[in-house]
Amino acid sequence: MSKTHVTTTINGDVTEFLCEPADTLLSVLRNELQLTGTKEGCGSGDCGACSVTVNGRLVCSCLVLGVEAQGAEIGTIEGIESAEKLHTIQEKFLEHAALQCGICTPGLIVSTKALLDENPDPTEEEARYYLAGNLCRCTGYDKIIRAVLDSAKVMRGAA
Amino acid sequence: MSEAREFKYIGQRTIRPDGYDKVTGRANYGADLSLPGMIWGKILRSPHAHANIKNIDLSKAQAHPDVLAIATYQDFPHVQSEAFQAGEVPTDIIDLARNVLADDKVLYHGHAIAAIAARSESAAQDALSLIEVEYEVLPPVMDVADAMKPEAAVLHNNMFTQGLAEPADKASNIASRMELKKGDVAAGFALADLVVERDFYTPTVHQGYIEPHATTVRFEENGQAMVWCSTQGHFDVRASTAKLLNMPLGKLKVVASEIGGGFGGKTTVYLEPVALILSRKSGKPVKMVMTRDEVFRASGPGSATRSHVKIGAMKDGTITAMQASLCFEAGAFKGSPMGPGCMTVFTPYDVENMYIEGYDVVVNKPKVAAYRAPGAPQAEFAAEMVINEIASKLGIDPIELRLRNAAKEGTQTVYGPKLKRVGLVECLEAAKNSPQYQSALKANQGRGLAAGFWFNIGGLSSVTINMNPDGSGTILEGSPDIGGSRASMQMMAAEELGIPIDQLKPLVADTEHVAYNATTGGSRTTFATGMAVIEAAQDVVRQLKERAAAVWNITAEQVDWADGVAINTTGDDRLTVAEICKDAEKTGGQIAGTGNINARGAGPSFAVHLCDVEVDPDTGKVDVIRYTAIQDAGKAIHPSYVEGQYQGGAAQGIGWALNEEYIYNKDGIMENAGFLDYRIPLASDLPMIETVIIEIPNSFHPFGVRGVGETGIVPPLAAVATAVSEAIGVVMTDLPCSPPRVLAAIHGKS
Amino acid sequence: MVSVVYKAPDSIQAAISILSEAEIATKILAGGTDLLIQMQGLVNESRLFVDIKKIPEMMQATLGDQGLDLGPSMCCAEFTAREDIRAVYPGLVEAAFLIGSTQVQGRASVGGNLCNSSPAADTIPALMVNAAICVIAGVKGERSVSVEEFVTGVGTNCMEKGELLKLIQLPRPAKNTSDAYLRFIPRTEMDIAVAGAAVSVTLDDEGVCTAARVSIGAVAPTALLVQEAADALIGTKLDDKALQAAGDAASAAASPITDRRGTVEYRRHVVGVLTKRAAQIAATRARGN
Known part of the structure; x- marks a missing residue:
């Protein structure tokens, strides 16, 4: 074929x-x-x-x-990263310890970027529902959501 | 340990050194390695839960132009029955072989029968349909209660129950029975004002790691072989695989890839020996990756259990006797975590009279593997539910009831040792003082609290620290990093050496670059491998002091060490690590330190969890609205990753309590082998999970570390089920508390 | 593995030609979120995939005085972002929003959901209560059928070889009309409906229900329009008693099965609860609150 x-x-x-x-x-x-x-x-x-x-x-x-x-x-x-520099979302995932094994991390970072491109100021609930299709078995999502909301804040220039 | 020690790096929230690769996609996991000339292997799996294999005809598959090798059980060199511990759950080498590739019988839906290696993944998959297997289908045995009945179909006609008073004279599905006791339970129950007893059920559940099992192997002309795989313990993959294939350990190199979750499920072998057979036969590197469906059907889930717990207490809340009968499904071959279940079931309680019996029972489901505190969540679920019912019936606050009976320093455990200093009381006090416990509930809401215990383990760890000429160093450890342990190793080494953490690079070395390390499990890594790191760092410091002494022409005893600097106590001289390393060639050669230990004194970790739920009374749906996880870490090396362990354990436990279960039809066929219908918690299912880290140091660890990875999954089952029970006014004894079951309980009440 | 021939025509005419002349089993590839999974595990089979996403009118939605002309393959993410459509058909939009994850929304479409014809499809009850019409194009011309006629069984529909669902038409709702869709799943997202219910109600100026449509999903081989449930609402002010009666009628009309997602008893009960709740929401919307 x-x-x-x-x-x-x-x-x-x-x-x-x-x-x-x-x-x-x-x-x-x-x-x-x-x-x-x-x-x-x-x-x-x-x-x-x-x-x-x-x-x-x-x-x-x-x-x-x-x-x-x-x-x-x-x-x-x-x-996601540009010119050898981590994207804010990547930095925030590291800073908040939003990964344990890390296998879901690339997908979550791509999804988080899509979320923040669409909605720069999501509520916790909006972030949780937008990312519901990204399973993470290690973290219980707490630190992921914190990283996402903190990324949004920094990217809005509101930090 | 010295209580007063001030830490410079321990307790900081550093950026994990492997994190950069993981947020950029560079990190290589099990399925990410490809080799030149590589071909693909796929496994033919049983469509039946229980059947004799009458014949396997490979001829059509062998004739397929893209098929380069086929493996069956006949390709294993002669293996004989022998007790074998590789990973966390004990097994027999012949059972391991027959699980990897079935011999004359298939014992569960998805049981591997044969493997094909072909030029492409799709060709290998398609060629499986050319293998013709003739089955004699047998009745499946799908529940531990059915399996224990005398008339049950027997899975293994050569298995006789071990641990009975009289030797068994008839083959049985009960592999073994054990009992633990102290005091006199009959006398204890006689003293009780209230006795509560109930039956409990927990379903088969899966660890649910997001990365499927995967391996790439190469068998070389000279008999050497390389295995790259996702595992919690590459040394035990080497041991198991070498044993199955009758290879000397020195011929087999196992490289641990990054691991995409394990939770106990990646502590044994499924693909690796098969891939090596295919590689040996084809002369080519072979890659094998399980589908999600295969992971559910054919890797090792956690045991389903049926248990009976009976507890007696006096009116003032003093518990007088505790009794349990715990029946664990082992899956197709013996070796459930029934032992740890018996050890942990009542250990949060300092009670004189206990009697615990456990049964290890085979059924037509995949052979179980360890799952985070294996055996403890199921056993302690039953115990904690009864404790909560007693508190309710006696009108005593559940925290007060537990404080009255809490295990503490000096408590005689039912399984042997007396407890050293532990943190259960502190966890209970923290729960009492938590904002959540102080908050009010609304209609249709309920609150549940439960304690949890896991003993943690130590064991063999080996570490080498190689110092570079500029004073930086490489930490070679052998514990696969499943959740950030490289960061802890880096911090502990930096603390001991007194140099900044970014001067030290931790690496998970393969089986040829560091000595044996026990599998990452039992919450042992930060404790045991951490101790080996500290020992290796101390060895480096000792050498650095010797070199400084040589420079200064004094004895090593006359050199002090502080903050990464050698100090001449006979004068004013100072030498930094970098200065000593730079001139190492003049003072005796390069500097490398080792730590080889068999760690004893793992510190038990207790936890207390609080769960608030809201139940929709019309549908039975449960929402977790607030959650607090409190646990004794001994010493939190990296608090963020300690919190992460608490939160992750809580989330898995919530899933177990609410929705997760293997669903089988009457023929023993699993009907929900995917993430669509095996429902693990989503981001939108959970609230933030509040954490409280209690630090009651473990005196056996230089920094006070207790393992933290596993205990967190123990309390949620009872915490959630109690919260649901409180919300609806019916005690939920069977998990999961899925909507139909909760609604039935609500309707059954009225 | 299935052997695939892939074609991506850029017009409906071209698509119909390909479909009608196909010599092997043919599948229309819209979002692929069902199709690609269904193809997994097939051995030694061939399929022609006709990707219709390059056809502009399949990907558009136009809202006008007459109603909605929905290109069947517009992805749910785009469809649900249309505030104008949400204002008129909130129930249909919420049904589309419930299909799968954000990722699945990026591919899946209302037309795909309809053509996959699963008993548990979320948009089918919502389309039914909006009296949606399926416009099917074929070599012999076009024909229009109601959604009730379109879906014929579990995973089956009335389309024949060479035909393509080219348009979904929804009439403009009458004044004081609104709809709602609810489904029950064990988690908050990512599950297939255990049961679903869509309700559309029309109120007069006194708040009396003058017209209603009720459709239930995942409780029979196809989604069902339940006239008895609608009758329980018509002529009432949609008080609790009427809502309960509609729910009871929906439960009575259900003929569910027991499977890994729910039992007969549970589904029958929950579809009544959902019908009652969806009617309540639709009523609130129709009242303009």
Whole structure:
């Protein structure tokens, strides 16, 4: 079976890859492009570890086909920091100890960025519901939510 | 330890050194390693809960052009029955082999039967359908109570109950029975004004780590092999795998990847031996990654239990006798945490008369693995529910009742040692004084409180600290870092050496770069590996002092050490770590310190949790509206990660209490093997979890550390279930308190 | 693994051509949040995926005097952000908002939810109470069916080979009309409905209910319009007694199953509770409060 050629933009860089039409975007990112920061926790859209943005919209990359990336803008955890400097959200996750094992962390950071892009001043409840699709089994979410709300505050320049 | 010691780094909230890799996606977990020429392995799993395998026909799969190797039980070199402890739960090596790949019988839905390695993951998956297995389906045994009945179908016809007064003469699903006792319970119950007894049930639950099991292996031409995997204990992966494959330890290198959660579930092997067989047969590196479905069906969950607890008390709240019968499901092979369950069930109480019996029982479910304080949550749930009922019936505040009977220094445990100084009373006092306990409740709300105990363990740890010529150092430890322990190691070494933490880089070394370390479990890492770090740092300091002495031409005893500086007590000379290391080549070569210990004196950790819930009386849905977790840490090395352990334990316990359970149909098929219907708590399900760190130092640790990782999952089951019970006016004895069960209880009341 | 042929036409006409000429089993790929999971575990099978997200009218929603013309594949995140639509059809928007996580909302669509035709689909009861019409395009032209007619069973619908759901039309609600949708799940998010209920009510100037529609989900092979429940509301001022009667009628109409998500008894009870509560919310909205 012949593979499909896909041209896409990942974290701002034009990228080409070959994939089977049935391959998920997650599989392409991890196995073809070695962007292993995007994690697989369930393969069914229930855990959020594979969260990426497609044309600015937050999605689970396990529920997107690689071929659907044609002409799209993909954002992954590898594109969150800029010029070798951590994003505020990354700094706040570290500062608040908002990770233990860290496997959910890339997905949560991508999701938090999407949240704050949409809503720069979320309430605790809004943050909790927006991030309900990002499972964390280690932290009980307390420190994650604190990191998210503190990030929002700093990013609004209200710190 | 010296009570007066002032800490410079211990107790700070530093940035964890491995954190940068983890927030950027650079950190490499189990599934993140690919090797040149690598192929993929997949496992064929049983569609039945219980069946004899009559025949396996591999011929069609072997003919598939992309299939490069197939593994079955026949590929294990001859393994013989032998007690084997690798990880936290005892096992038999033959059971381990038969769990990794079934021999002549499948014992649970999802039991591995054969594995295929093929050029692609999808080809391996597709080729599984070419394997033809002929089954003779047997009746499944799905509940511990059914399994214990004399007429139950027997899983293992060569298993005879151990621990009976008379040797068993008939095969049984009861692998063993144990009992613990002190005093005379009959006499104790005779003294009681009130006796409460009830039956309790807890379901099969999963640790629910977000990272599935994953490994990449390479078997090399010269008989050497490398295993990269996500594990809590790579040395025990080496031990198990080498034993199963009859390899010398020195031929097998195991590298621990970053680990995406374990909670006890990554303390044994599933994929690693199979992948090595496939690699040996194919001559290629092999990668295997479980799907989420496989993780639920075929890794080791936590035991379901049925227990009976009976407690007697006098009117003033003095408990006179405590009795428990605890039946633990082991899953398909013997080896549940029934022992720790018996040890912990009543240990928060200083009561003269206790009698505890435990049963380890096999059923047609996956072989259980450790799950955070294995055995304790189930056992203590039953005990704490009865304690709360006694408090309610006697009209005594549940904290006062516990204070009256609380375990303390000198309390004789039922399992052996007398307790040293412990912090239960302080936890109870903190609960009494907490804002939550002082707050009022509204209609349809309820409050529950429960205590929890876990003994913690020590064991073998080895650490090397290599000093660099500029005075910085590398800490080589062998305990996989499951929740920030590198930060603690870095801080403890910095404290001992007196140099800034960023001068020290902690690394989790593979099995060839550091000596044996016991598996990360039993809340042992910060305690035991921490002690090895301190010992290694002290070894470095000793050498630094010797080198300074050599420079100054005095004896090492004439050198003092403070804040990372050697001080000549016979003059005014000073030498920093950096200065000594820079000239190390002139004073005897490079400096490296080691700490090799078998840590004794793990400090038990007690906790008290408070839970407020609101119940929707029309649907039975429970919302946790407020939660406080209080626990004795001994000494919190990094308070943020200590709090994180309390919060994480509470969250897992809340999930266990409210919604988590394995759901099987009548044929023993698991119906909710995914995160959609195995419902772990979400961000939107939980409130902030308030924490209180109590610090009653453990005298056996130089800084006073007790393990903190596990105790936090013990109290929530009873705290939540009591809160629900209070809200609806019915005692919830069966978990989870899911909406249908709570609604049925409400309707049953009227 | 399923072997996939992927096509992404840019017009409805092109899509219909592809669908009608397909020689292998064909699946329409909208958000893929159900489809990709359903494809997992298939061995030696082939599927043609027709991705319809490149077709502009499939991705648009227009609210006008006549009502809502909803492109079936507009993702829920975009749909639920439309304040104009929320103001008119709050119940439908809340149903769409309940589908999956934020991530799933970024892909899943009302049309996809409808075409997947799960008994537990959240938007189907909400579409039913709004008397939504499904416009289906095929080689032989277009046809329109009600949502009740569209869904024919568990995971099945009336679409035939070569057909595509091209539009969902909702009439503009009458004056003093509003809707609500509630579902019950064990957690706060991320679950499939154990039971669901949508209610639409119309009030006269005296506050008397003159028209009502009640639809219940996850308690029968398809979502059900429950006339008895609507009748219990019509002619009343939607007092507690009327709401209770509507709830009881919904419970009586339910024919649920016991599965990993709930029991027969529990679902029957809860669907009544939800109907009562949803009617209460719809009434409050219709009163303009």
